[in-house]
Amino acid sequence: MHDIVLIKGDGIGPEITDSVTEILAAARVEINWIPAQAGMGAFEKTGNPLPEETVALIEKHKLALKGPLTTPVGSGFRSINVALRQKFDLYSNIRPARTLPGVPTHFGSVDLVTFRENTQGMYIGQERWLDEDQNQAESIAVVSRYASERIIRAAFEYAVKHGRKKVTLVHKANILKFTTGLFLKVGQELAHEYPGIEFNDMIVDNTAMQMVMRPEIFDIIVTTNLFGDILSDLASGLVGGLGVTGSANMGDTHAMFEAVHGSAPDIAGQGKANPTALLLSALMMLEHIGETEKAEKIRKALHRTLLDKNVITADLGGDGNTRLFTQALIRNMR
Numbered sequence: 001m002h003d004i005v006l007i008k009g010d011g012i013g014p015e016i017t018d019s020v021t022e023i024l025a026a027a028r029v030e031i032n033w034i035p036a037q038a039g040m041g042a043f044e045k046t047g048n049p050l051p052e053e054t055v056a057l058i059e060k061h062k063l064a065l066k067g068p069l070t071t072p073v074g075s076g077f078r079s080i081n082v083a084l085r086q087k088f089d090l091y092s093n094i095r096p097a098r099t100l101p102g103v104p105t106h107f108g109s110v111d112l113v114t115f116r117e118n119t120q121g122m123y124i125g126q127e128r129w130l131d132e133d134q135n136q137a138e139s140i141a142v143v144s145r146y147a148s149e150r151i152i153r154a155a156f157e158y159a160v161k162h163g164r165k166k167v168t169l170v171h172k173a174n175i176l177k178f179t180t181g182l183f184l185k186v187g188q189e190l191a192h193e194y195p196g197i198e199f200n201d202m203i204v205d206n207t208a209m210q211m212v213m214r215p216e217i218f219d220i221i222v223t224t225n226l227f228g229d230i231l232s233d234l235a236s237g238l239v240g241g242l243g244v245t246g247s248a249n250m251g252d253t254h255a256m257f258e259a260v261h262g263s264a265p266d267i268a269g270q271g272k273a274n275p276t277a278l279l280l281s282a283l284m285m286l287e288h289i290g291e292t293e294k295a296e297k298i299r300k301a302l303h304r305t306l307l308d309k310n311v312i313t314a315d316l317g318g319d320g321n322t323r324l325f326t327q328a329l330i331r332n333m334r
């Protein structure tokens, strides 16, 4: 029995987490879900969007499956997702992007995984005004050997474990010679430890173009925080968007699995939410805890379900809803 913290989240979060837990139960994965709160719902109930109790539960159980959380725009609390990543030192953001049957895309067959460094770089938002009138600002990007090494190693180790052939390190070392130059240098050094994995590097702007023109040349991409933020969404776009992309945030001791889309307030509570992205995240979680066979069984049933227009949700061009999708997937597992 696996103890896993479950944060249902805001908006469509409860609908898609209910769907996913029902599917996992039908596959007879033995999970003891530990409910915890975070996000807007938790803020409204307790005055704290990330209650201490939730932090303590994740600290203790080390694994969490999380629905999307609403972050207020402009004022209010800062992103809970970013806070959780920092609190548990979840330094790898891992996002597989794989073409799915029945999901329309502009591209052929895509199968790549993005590894984004989650703790440093431009994305962290170390910024300040340079004058009183706020007409000039600066942003500080810190990149360390330590943080570069652990994310690049995570990408190589994933390649070895999953039988992947190639790691592409993405940078802008021609211009940002210190920060992304260091990231590249560390990658070139580490590559010698993995002679069985092909290694190359690519400048970020060229990478964006190549991903759209020749996505099949990529296998694993490893990059710094802000480039990873952008390229991982680009990768999602290659395979049908955020509704069909799962993700994991992993550290050395803790891991959190979540859909990459938001809480979709426009369709919340209407039974229209597509559970695929959260389900794909849950399958990454099952692989992480060694339930590989059950993950594969669910994945096959998902592929079959996605071909049925009567059950899939409107965002995928279907006439179905969350309930029909969930029931059909469970039938397809039998």
Ligand SMILES: NC(=O)c1ccc[n+]([C@@H]2O[C@H](COP(=O)([O-])OP(=O)(O)OC[C@H]3O[C@@H](n4cnc5c(N)ncnc54)[C@H](O)[C@@H]3O)[C@@H](O)[C@H]2O)c1
Binding pocket: 012, 016, 067, 068, 069, 070, 071, 072, 081, 242, 243, 258, 259, 260, 261, 262, 263, 264, 265, 266, 267, 272, 273, 274, 275, 276, 277, 313, 315
């Ligand atoms: N990981 C997270 O928790 C996360 C990620 C992104 C945004 N957010 C938060 O979510 C809230 C809403 O953000 P947004 O509107 O910019 O993005 P969103 O991803 O919630 O929605 C964008 C569009 O995609 C649709 N959509 C998203 N997920 C869907 C699903 N599973 N099934 C069907 N349709 C789906 C929505 O209906 C909407 O039209 C904001 O508060 C934002 O901060 C949270």
